[in-house]
Amino acid sequence: MTSPLTPLHSRYAAIRTRSVALAAPLSAEDCSAQSMPDASPTKWHLAHTTWFFETFVLEAYERDFTPFHPAFRVLFNSYYNGVGEKHPRPQRGLLTRPSLEDVLAYRVQVDERMARLLAAAPHDMVLCSLVELGLQHEQQHQELMLTDVLHLLSCNPLFPAYSPAADVVAPAAAGPLAWRSFEGGLVEVGHAGGGFAFDNEGPRHCVYLHPYALATRLVTQGEYAAFVEDGGYRNPQLWLAEGWDWCRAQGLERPLYWHPEGGGGWRTFTLAGLGLLQAELPLVHVSYYEADAYARWAGARLPTEAEWEHAATQGGADPLEQLFGAAWQWTQSSYAPYPGFRPAAGAVGEYNGKFMVNQYVLRGSSCATPPGHGRASYRNFFPASARWQFTGLRLARHLG
Numbered sequence: 001m002t003s004p005l006t007p008l009h010s011r012y013a014a015i016r017t018r019s020v021a022l023a024a025p026l027s028a029e030d031c032s033a034q035s036m037p038d039a040s041p042t043k044w045h046l047a048h049t050t051w052f053f054e055t056f057v058l059e060a061y062e063r064d065f066t067p068f069h070p071a072f073r074v075l076f077n078s079y080y081n082g083v084g085e086k087h088p089r090p091q092r093g094l095l096t097r098p099s100l101e102d103v104l105a106y107r108v109q110v111d112e113r114m115a116r117l118l119a120a121a122p123h124d125m126v127l128c129s130l131v132e133l134g135l136q137h138e139q140q141h142q143e144l145m146l147t148d149v150l151h152l153l154s155c156n157p158l159f160p161a162y163s164p165a166a167d168v169v170a171p172a173a174a175g176p177l178a179w180r181s182f183e184g185g186l187v188e189v190g191h192a193g194g195g196f197a198f199d200n201e202g203p204r205h206c207v208y209l210h211p212y213a214l215a216t217r218l219v220t221q222g223e224y225a226a227f228v229e230d231g232g233y234r235n236p237q238l239w240l241a242e243g244w245d246w247c248r249a250q251g252l253e254r255p256l257y258w259h260p261e262g263g264g265g266w267r268t269f270t271l272a273g274l275g276l277l278q279a280e281l282p283l284v285h286v287s288y289y290e291a292d293a294y295a296r297w298a299g300a301r302l303p304t305e306a307e308w309e310h311a312a313t314q315g316g317a318d319p320l321e322q323l324f325g326a327a328w329q330w331t332q333s334s335y336a337p338y339p340g341f342r343p344a345a346g347a348v349g350e351y352n353g354k355f356m357v358n359q360y361v362l363r364g365s366s367c368a369t370p371p372g373h374g375r376a377s378y379r380n381f382f383p384a385s386a387r388w389q390f391t392g393l394r395l396a397r398h399l400g
Contacts, residue, residue, distance in 0.1 A: 008128055012131065012135060013111075013115075015135050018142060019049060019138060019145070026149065030152070030153075031046075031100050032093065032095070032096060034090075034093025036151065037089060037090040039147075040092050040144065040148055041093055042145050043095070043103050044076065045141045045148070046107060047072065047076045048076045048077075050076075050103075054067060055083060057131060058113055058117065061117055075095065079350065136198070139373045146162075146271065147388055147390065148388075149162055150162065154269050161272050161273035168270075170270065170271070171281055171327055173220075173278075174216075174217035174218065178318075180214055180320060181212075184208070184212060185208070186206055186208050188204055188205065188206055189204070189207055190204035190205055191375075191377040197375070198378075199343055199351065200338075200356075200379050202338060202377075210398065211400045213397045214303055214320060215396070216321055218282040218283065218326055218394050220281060221277050221279055221281050221283050222279025224255065227298075228254050229264075230297070232293060233252060233254065235297075240289060240292060242289070243287075243292065243293060246289055246384075247289065255290065256388060257269040259274070282326045282392050284327045284366070284367075284390045286330075286391060287386060288382075288384035291391075295395055300395040301332065301395070302396060303394060305331040306333070308394070309363065312376040322394075323364050323376075324364050324374045325369065325371075327364070327366050327393075328362040328365065328390060328391045329392060329394045330360060330362055330391060331363055335355070335356050335360060335361050355381065358383060359383055360383075362391060364378075366389070
């Protein structure tokens with residue numbers, strides 16, 4: 001784990017090394033396959049994060065810049081229209097060439113060039129800010145590497161484990177469910193300064209909150225199993241109309257990676273392989289639609305993102321559990337710009353702002369999020385149907 005106070009060159013080396021380590025349990029075949037259009041091969045993640053530093057940092061700062069391979073500019077561009085052409089996202093799994101060995105060589109060469117650049121200009125604040133953005137971007141892709149490979153391996157009837165190790169990524173359990181009340185009123189939300197934040201976390205601004213309460217922990221797998229067994233997926237009164245149509249069209253009867261077990265129980269597929277459902281662990285891999293339906297079944301609702309952030313920043317003797325490091329938590333808030341939001345100039349400004357439509361905000365961080373990457377103001381976002389990420393929910397209630 002690296003600290004924000006760690007020298008930038010050391011953080012760069014540590015974060016880049018971790019990406020390669022995450023790929024170590026995988027075969028070259030594992031690293032090349034793509035299980036669905038929304039996921040990407042591990043090899044592509046390793047190359048794209050390197051492309052970011054080559055394209056946005058080295059090309060701008062390196063004297064006599066020469067790309068590692070000219071074709072990589074198109075192959076490993078994700079969605080930056082300002083950079084130029086892109087290889088179609090659904091076809092990333094067809095890139096059998098370059099090989100994994102070639103991609104790792106690409107990383108080594110770019111890392112050597114980045115080390116020289118950071119040593120030559122350690123106090124260039126614009127450069128350092130851009131490198132920090134690249135590191136935060138790579139940490140996001142480290143989480144995507146795990147979620148995408150989990151989906152890939154789940155498609156294999158052998159249900160192979162990413163890693164059978166005891167310390168493989170898994171959410172932690174919490175205590176009994178309780179409720180914590182908040183008075184609300186006029187509160188400030190958004191990044192308060194001091195440390196890194198993505199542009200979508202600001203500007204800091206005031207919102208008015210009615211009195212509310214949040215559950216002290218996340219909904220568990222066992223609690224959600226009761227919803228499933230009570231016919232939750234067969235009761236249209238619990239679902240938003242669009243969610244019900246989505247559920248019927250997909251033929252869904254349970255969360256992603258759940259498999260019926262003889263005797264009425266459940267098995268779940270995780271990065272450690274297929275095993276019995278752990279009732280006390282947080283629920284993960286549910287969509288916004290499923291989270292909203294469960295909340296309605298439980299006589300509650302999802303929190304707004306402002307409620308979540310306000311609650312997460314309050315002290316007290318009765319703190320909320322599992323705010324970070326367990327599951328991304330759906331909120332009922334649409335992903336939209338804060339008042340006064342302005343994206344950065346140039347292609348880097350495409351990072352967040354252009355996705356502010358047809359998405360919902362998730363808060364916190366998950367068991368797959370790199371340590372130290374989460375914070376109270378962090379705004380993750382996905383479409384309402386997304387459920388291959390480590391997404392769960394925390395219940396909320398109105399008061400008064």
